[in-house]
Amino acid sequence: MIKVVVAGAAGRMGCRLVALVRDSTALTLAGALEGSGHHAIGDDAGEISGTGRAGVAITSDLAALMERGEVVIDFSAPDATLEHFRIVAQHRRAMVIGTTGLNPSQLEEVKGLARHVPCVLSPNMSVGVNLIYKVIGEMAKTLGDDYDIEVIEAHHRLKKDAPSGTALKIAEVLAHAVNRDLDQVGVYSRKGLIGERKKQEIGIQTIRAGDIVGDHTILFGGMGERIEVTHRASSRDTFARGALRAARWVVRQPPGLYDMMDVLGLK
Numbered sequence: 001m002i003k004v005v006v007a008g009a010a011g012r013m014g015c016r017l018v019a020l021v022r023d024s025t026a027l028t029l030a031g032a033l034e035g036s037g038h039h040a041i042g043d044d045a046g047e048i049s050g051t052g053r054a055g056v057a058i059t060s061d062l063a064a065l066m067e068r069g070e071v072v073i074d075f076s077a078p079d080a081t082l083e084h085f086r087i088v089a090q091h092r093r094a095m096v097i098g099t100t101g102l103n104p105s106q107l108e109e110v111k112g113l114a115r116h117v118p119c120v121l122s123p124n125m126s127v128g129v130n131l132i133y134k135v136i137g138e139m140a141k142t143l144g145d146d147y148d149i150e151v152i153e154a155h156h157r158l159k160k161d162a163p164s165g166t167a168l169k170i171a172e173v174l175a176h177a178v179n180r181d182l183d184q185v186g187v188y189s190r191k192g193l194i195g196e197r198k199k200q201e202i203g204i205q206t207i208r209a210g211d212i213v214g215d216h217t218i219l220f221g222g223m224g225e226r227i228e229v230t231h232r233a234s235s236r237d238t239f240a241r242g243a244l245r246a247a248r249w250v251v252r253q254p255p256g257l258y259d260m261m262d263v264l265g266l267k
């Protein structure tokens with residue numbers, strides 16, 4: 001059994017990760033982490049996840065958990081994730097990062113730490129979204145400059161980062177496919193007398209409402225037709241199952257930075 005530590009264990013994703021690790025025949029829950037001062041510190045991780053007593057108390061001391069954990073699955077917040085990854089790297093364990101909203105210098109640090117230990121970093125661990133990355137590049141290349149590209153994402157009202165990590169990744173895949181620099185052509189929402197749309201623009205639009213788990217649409221708009229590719233997550237378990245799959249995979253890999261397409265064999 002692979003010994004898993006869940007970081008952000010009392011959060012929306014953390015609770016589902018704890019629940020699914022407990023259901024797994026390949027993984028076992030070795031630890032559960034929250035930030036110091038969190039109201040759930042000392043509580044049982046299973047009770048917090050709604051799945052009954054697990055015998056694993058939520059703690060804020062990751063270094064102590066590293067004695068028994070082989071892989072940390074982290075869906076918390078950018079600063080916390082970096083702090084956790086430094087400890088994981090010191091102890092030569094493996095890491096799965098689902099947290100989004102990391103800034104460029106945090107991403108650089110993740111790359112550096114992954115030179116010492118294996119790490120899967122992915123803004124979306126669902127099979128569906130990773131398959132979409134594969135097909136939209138081809139679509140954009142084939143449709144060419146006559147089709148305007150817009151990415152629309154919708155999430156629940158409690159989400160903190162925008163646009164979603166997935167929308168940014170989708171926009172990067174599209175920009176790469178059509179040889180554009182996203183820093184130059186990305187347009188993040190519109191307002192005012194902005195003039196006609198430029199051909200090269202890649203629009204990235206954000207919606208926040210209610211309890212939407214996570215929707216992403218790629219819209220190719222032409223004259224007389226449009227094509228829309230949409231992924232809708234209806235349960236966080238799709239992300240959690242992907243993260244568990246990544247944990248089983250990453251413990252067998254040499255040091256390096258990987259993503260979900262590596263895990264799923266889609267490259």
Ligand SMILES: NC(=O)C1=CN([C@@H]2O[C@H](COP(=O)(O)OP(=O)(O)OC[C@H]3O[C@@H](n4cnc5c(N)ncnc54)[C@H](OP(=O)(O)O)[C@@H]3O)[C@@H](O)[C@H]2O)C=CC1
Pocket residue numbers: 007008009010011012013014033034035036038075076077080097098099100101122123124125126161239
């Ligand atoms: N890659 C993917 O497939 C997916 C990625 N995500 C991403 O995962 C992240 C978490 O999402 P979600 O579960 O909805 O968010 P939540 O806010 O529900 O959960 C995050 C948890 O992490 C906790 N946390 C904050 N700081 C620390 C720390 N220092 N140590 C340990 N835990 C800490 C938070 O505590 P507190 O409440 O006190 O802040 C909270 O309990 C987001 O970045 C989100 O975008 C989400 C779904 C899928």
Ligand SMILES: O=C(O)C1=N[C@H](C(=O)O)C[C@H](O)C1
Pocket residue numbers: 100123124155159160163164165166167213214215233
């Ligand atoms: O915060 C969320 O909930 C989600 N975040 C991820 C992102 O930012 O891309 C993925 C998913 O859609 C849910």
